[in-house]
Amino acid sequence: MNLNDLTSPFDEHGRCLPIGLGAPALAQSRRYFQITPPQIDYAAIHARTTKHLGDTGLASDEFVRRCEALMQSLRDDPQTTNITRGIAVPFLLPQAEHADYGEALEQHYIPAVEHAFAKTFPQYRFTNHDKAGLSGKLSVAANSRHERLLQAMQQGPVVGYYFPCLSEYSLPAALERVQSLPEQFLMAGGYDTSAALVGTPGLLQRTDGYPPLLWLAAVQADKPLAGYFYEAYGYNLTFNRRPHFGQAAEYWNSGLTVLG
Amino acid sequence: MTTMTNETQPNKLTPEEQAKREGLRVRKPYVAAKLAAISEMEERGEISPIIRLEKSYLCNFQCTHCSAEYYMDRHQKKVFKIEDARRKIDLDDIRELSRQADELGLARFVITGGEPLVMKDFDAVVEAIDPDKHYIITDTNGWFLDLATAKHLKSIGVEKVQLSLDSMIEAEHDAFRNKPGSYKKVMRAIEASVEAGLNLLLSTVLVKGRAKSSEFLEMCKFATERNIGLYVSYAKPTGSCTDHPEFVIEKEDADILRELEKDYNVFTHMTPSYGSFKGCITVKGIITVTSTFEVTPCPYIDFSLGNLRETPLKEVLARGMRNPWLGPYRPDCIIGEDPQFIKLHTEKTKGVTQLPVPWGQGFSDSDTLIG
Numbered sequence: 001m002n003l004n005d006l007t008s009p010f011d012e013h014g015r016c017l018p019i020g021l022g023a024p025a026l027a028q029s030r031r032y033f034q035i036t037p038p039q040i041d042y043a044a045i046h047a048r049t050t051k052h053l054g055d056t057g058l059a060s061d062e063f064v065r066r067c068e069a070l071m072q073s074l075r076d077d078p079q080t081t082n083i084t085r086g087i088a089v090p091f092l093l094p095q096a097e098h099a100d101y102g103e104a105l106e107q108h109y110i111p112a113v114e115h116a117f118a119k120t121f122p123q124y125r126f127t128n129h130d131k132a133g134l135s136g137k138l139s140v141a142a143n144s145r146h147e148r149l150l151q152a153m154q155q156g157p158v159v160g161y162y163f164p165c166l167s168e169y170s171l172p173a174a175l176e177r178v179q180s181l182p183e184q185f186l187m188a189g190g191y192d193t194s195a196a197l198v199g200t201p202g203l204l205q206r207t208d209g210y211p212p213l214l215w216l217a218a219v220q221a222d223k224p225l226a227g228y229f230y231e232a233y234g235y236n237l238t239f240n241r242r243p244h245f246g247q248a249a250e251y252w253n254s255g256l257t258v259l260g
Numbered sequence: 261m262t263t264m265t266n267e268t269q270p271n272k273l274t275p276e277e278q279a280k281r282e283g284l285r286v287r288k289p290y291v292a293a294k295l296a297a298i299s300e301m302e303e304r305g306e307i308s309p310i311i312r313l314e315k316s317y318l319c320n321f322q323c324t325h326c327s328a329e330y331y332m333d334r335h336q337k338k339v340f341k342i343e344d345a346r347r348k349i350d351l352d353d354i355r356e357l358s359r360q361a362d363e364l365g366l367a368r369f370v371i372t373g374g375e376p377l378v379m380k381d382f383d384a385v386v387e388a389i390d391p392d393k394h395y396i397i398t399d400t401n402g403w404f405l406d407l408a409t410a411k412h413l414k415s416i417g418v419e420k421v422q423l424s425l426d427s428m429i430e431a432e433h434d435a436f437r438n439k440p441g442s443y444k445k446v447m448r449a450i451e452a453s454v455e456a457g458l459n460l461l462l463s464t465v466l467v468k469g470r471a472k473s474s475e476f477l478e479m480c481k482f483a484t485e486r487n488i489g490l491y492v493s494y495a496k497p498t499g500s501c502t503d504h505p506e507f508v509i510e511k512e513d514a515d516i517l518r519e520l521e522k523d524y525n526v527f528t529h530m531t532p533s534y535g536s537f538k539g540c541i542t543v544k545g546i547i548t549v550t551s552t553f554e555v556t557p558c559p560y561i562d563f564s565l566g567n568l569r570e571t572p573l574k575e576v577l578a579r580g581m582r583n584p585w586l587g588p589y590r591p592d593c594i595i596g597e598d599p600q601f602i603k604l605h606t607e608k609t610k611g612v613t614q615l616p617v618p619w620g621q622g623f624s625d626s627d628t629l630i631g
């Protein structure tokens with residue numbers, strides 16, 4: 001099948017279809033590793049973001065209005081409507097410009113996830129297993145479109161939706177796929193994925209099965225075969241690094257971000 | 261004997277453990293260097309699985325949950341009324357396996373079985389593996405592990421013992437192991453191993469519901485107070501447990517254990533360790549070489565990835581890594597938790613008298629996760 005033959009690049013569960021790719025991705029999913037759809041509470045997301053990532057200067061009702069307008073426009077377009085049937089997590093990022101991606105992620109965004117998680121689930125734990133540090137190690141992956149998020153952040157607070165819909169893709173396949181998607185889709189990286197978890201800290205909590213691992217696919221590590229990710233460990237949340245070998249795994253998700 | 265290890269003690273290294281590592285560097289520099297290189301190998305996309313070696317299935321116990329029961333001569337004779345005529349591995353085969361493993365940078369062997377300490381040629385097996393080339397661990401039920409034996413093991417180059425303890429309640433352990441007196445022997449073996457300077461790991465099987473029990477908590481405390489790692493494996497629907505589906509754990513049990521890891525020196529091979537997550541370690545972290553030179557990806561999965569008489573270890577590992585069930589990283593236990601794989605495994609092993617199911621009939625290069 002060719003991409004142009006499809007009405008939508010997303011299936012009825014919101015999965016971005018891995019069609020026409022050179023890099024590995026599982027053609028069909030048995031939907032074994034799943035995220036339980038979170039209850040979206042815009043006010044709580046706005047409050048958590050303000051508390052843990054800093055005041056964005058954007059009023060809560062304005063955040064809601066922009067989120068809903070974004071989702072509506074995706075729903076209204078037959079090409080993109082299916083993505084709204086999958087897991088969709090609104091997020092908010094304060095205006096910021098960072099000279100060192102890794103340093104900012106390590107010192108600001110990951111601790112914000114930790115604090116939001118600790119506040120919401122005091123009985124569980126967030127652990128950053130990456131003891132080697134991120135400073136000077138991360139860059140924006142080529143062709144990820146992620147620099148557009150960074151540009152938007154420089155100009156003001158950013159409202160967006162995070163969709164962990166590139167399920168069962170290798171990282172190279174995820175990057176390949178984003179290039180053939182409509183222009184509004186950006187590959188998710190460290191700041192947006194973290195912001196989604198700050199707003200919705202229980203995203204990867206699941207008691208009846210295992211949620212997938214979330215790669216920060218828009219972020220290029222210092223070694224070509226390594227990457228960084230958030231992952232549940234039981235009821236706990238972790239951040240870590242590992243080699244991905246350019247392999248596809250049923251357990252691996254990368255995310256798309258749409259800005260609103 | 262059902263245990264396995266990934267030689268990872270996830271909780272911080274104590275000064276005592278650090279001293280042990282330093283000691284290994286002095287006594288066996290080649291082995292220490294190979295162990296130290298494993299994380300770099302993983303970063304390069306290479307793997308360094310532990311090799312579990314099942315040279316013999318002879319055992320003086322008959323445990324309720326044994327994963328090797330169906331491989332045992334006694335089972336084949338009693339239940340299937342057959343003799344296993346397949347060619348068994350000898351010391352030359354082990355030397356060749358040791359050589360190929362060393363060439364690939366693999367560094368760890370676990371002698372298992374059966375009960376290794378009933379093997380008449382145990383010392384010769386250790387020599388054939390070569391303790392100056394590989395870190396050697398032995399599993400044991402502890403029955404024969406008195407101080408003299410522990411000191412002997414240390415003297416021939418064994419570095420570590422993994423001792424099975426199934427309950428802190430003496431009667432329960434003995435009943436599970438079908439061997440009165442076995443709990444007391446485990447306690448003796450703990451003292452003996454420590455005194456002989458062997459590294460020691462307690463291993464225990466988690467059956468459904470046990471994670472919540474006060475007995476299990478007591479075991480966690482017992483191990484932690486003595487600064488001994490408690491390695492937990494989940495009961496799987498294979499081997500003797502095929503008849504005990506009620507033993508198979510649920511995610512809740514695994515999650516309770518994950519919480520206990522925070523406070524006690526308890527872990528599974530899926531526990532985050534040294535900053536990396538292992539998840540399910542089939543092929544990536546462990547392989548089993550059976551008495552007929554077949555290689556299986558996990559002690560509980562009775563499908564072969566190839567026979568080392570026909571296929572080099574390198575290719576066998578490559579087959580495993582390109583298999584969609586085994587190669588990719590995953591956080592759960594496929595044989596203990598994934599209903600689809602459990603069903604597939606149960607169907608394909610049903611009625612098979614000589615395990616493992618050969619390459620091509622269980623696993624093959626055309627495997628898919630779907631249907």
Ligand code: SF4
Nearest residue numbers: 540541542558593594
């Ligand atoms: S299937 Fe994986 S997790 Fe389960 S026992 Fe085997 S290696 Fe361990």
